[in-house]
Amino acid sequence: MKQKNPEKAPETAEENSKKILEDSYGRRVTGLRISITDRCNLSCMYCHNEGADCCARGPVGNEMKPELICGIVREAAKFGVNKIKFSGGEPLFRKDFEEILSCLPPLKEVSATTNGILLEKRARTLKAAGLDRVNVSLDSLVPEKYERITGASPGSLEKVIRGIDSAVEAGLTPVKLNMVLLKGINDDEIDSMMEFVRPYKGMVILQLIELMDIDPRLSKYMINSKALEKSLAERASEVKVRHLHHRRKYIIDGVEVEFVRPMDNSEFCAYCSRLRVTADGKFKPCLLVNDNLVDVMGAKNSEEIEKLLKLAVSRRKPYCMPVSTLEQEEKA
Numbered sequence: 001m002k003q004k005n006p007e008k009a010p011e012t013a014e015e016n017s018k019k020i021l022e023d024s025y026g027r028r029v030t031g032l033r034i035s036i037t038d039r040c041n042l043s044c045m046y047c048h049n050e051g052a053d054c055c056a057r058g059p060v061g062n063e064m065k066p067e068l069i070c071g072i073v074r075e076a077a078k079f080g081v082n083k084i085k086f087s088g089g090e091p092l093f094r095k096d097f098e099e100i101l102s103c104l105p106p107l108k109e110v111s112a113t114t115n116g117i118l119l120e121k122r123a124r125t126l127k128a129a130g131l132d133r134v135n136v137s138l139d140s141l142v143p144e145k146y147e148r149i150t151g152a153s154p155g156s157l158e159k160v161i162r163g164i165d166s167a168v169e170a171g172l173t174p175v176k177l178n179m180v181l182l183k184g185i186n187d188d189e190i191d192s193m194m195e196f197v198r199p200y201k202g203m204v205i206l207q208l209i210e211l212m213d214i215d216p217r218l219s220k221y222m223i224n225s226k227a228l229e230k231s232l233a234e235r236a237s238e239v240k241v242r243h244l245h246h247r248r249k250y251i252i253d254g255v256e257v258e259f260v261r262p263m264d265n266s267e268f269c270a271y272c273s274r275l276r277v278t279a280d281g282k283f284k285p286c287l288l289v290n291d292n293l294v295d296v297m298g299a300k301n302s303e304e305i306e307k308l309l310k311l312a313v314s315r316r317k318p319y320c321m322p323v324s325t326l327e328q329e330e331k332a
């Protein structure tokens with residue numbers, strides 16, 4: 001099992017300021033979101049492929065090796081990055097995922113986002129290798145709808161639910177269920193999803209995700225997120241605000257419901273504290289921007305990784321900004 005939060009001697013403010021990664025908008029980077037493969041066994045209708053150009057699903061040969069992934073994390077950890085999220089594609093396509101996890105330095109949290117289809121058999125080994133928790137995509141509890149949304153074959157929904165149970169048993173908790181809301185398809189299932197989560201008594205939480213209509217064909221599925229968030233707030237006995245994206249967590253009848261609302265939301269971008277890394281080894285300053293990537297694949301040593309990491313952080317800019325900030329930038 002990995003060591004958590006090692007005790008460290010207190011450092012001076014000057015030493016500390018040198019050891020953080022902060023962009024020119026005052027946003028400190030405390031997490032990396034690392035895609036370890038573009039491969040996937042599903043074809044979800046809303047897939048943003050982690051912001052890669054459409055259909056840029058690279059072959060296995062282009063994926064970062066465990067040594068590079070761990071080298072990047074080690075360098076970032078020196079600057080206070082303490083949360084790592086592994087994503088894909090489908091990260092469980094990587095047979096060496098456990099090897100990757102085993103070579104990470106001590107961190108506050110290591111998590112992964114998976115579609116859950118391959119999770120049942122891997123949950124224990126992933127936990128033993130150092131994974132703390134998982135997010136599992138689950139957009140519907142109705143098999144036909146699930147298959148329509150994800151392109152999965154019949155029987156897949158049962159596999160995902162068995163995967164969730166295995167993750168809970170293995171202690172990969174809290175398991176977050178990612179439900180992307182699609183008007184007219186699954187937006188009538190929020191309450192049934194809350195009922196699904198309830199018996200897990202806090203070991204499973206629900207995360208509602210606003211669709212990112214990066215493709216105009218998706219616009220008709222956009223729900224009215226502001227109205228939904230207002231109704232969640234009215235039903236909640238308690239509301240918590242996370243630092244990351246200033247996301248709200250609503251406690252409703254004892255069930256925790258987190259809301260991810262990235263579209264046209266300057267508050268979301270103002271509290272963006274993660275830097276992305278693509279499966280083919282590029283730092284990606286923003287999910288929705290593709291012309292400012294920093295290639296780290298060929299980095300030969302830790303000094304080079306550090307230099308490239310700082311360059312990527314310097315290129316970070318909130319995708320959505322308050323009108324007042326935009327006006328100031330235009331004048332400058």
Ligand SMILES: Nc1nc2c(ncn2[C@@H]2O[C@H](COP(=O)(O)OP(=O)(O)OP(=O)(O)O)[C@@H](O)[C@H]2O)c(=O)[nH]1
Binds near residue numbers: 176212260274
């Ligand atoms: N625009 C934007 N969307 C994001 C960002 N991070 C997460 N999202 C959205 O949130 C979805 C769920 O993200 P997950 O990978 O499950 O992880 P998370 O909820 O961000 O992270 P944790 O709460 O730490 O587990 C993603 O598929 C995106 O749609 C971000 O930085 N920018």
Ligand code: SF4
Binds near residue numbers: 041042048089115
């Ligand atoms: S499971 Fe994830 S990576 Fe695979 S198609 Fe769906 S959204 Fe995209």
Ligand code: SF4
Binds near residue numbers: 262288320
């Ligand atoms: S700046 Fe905004 S859109 Fe870009 S990654 Fe951060 S939260 Fe997402």
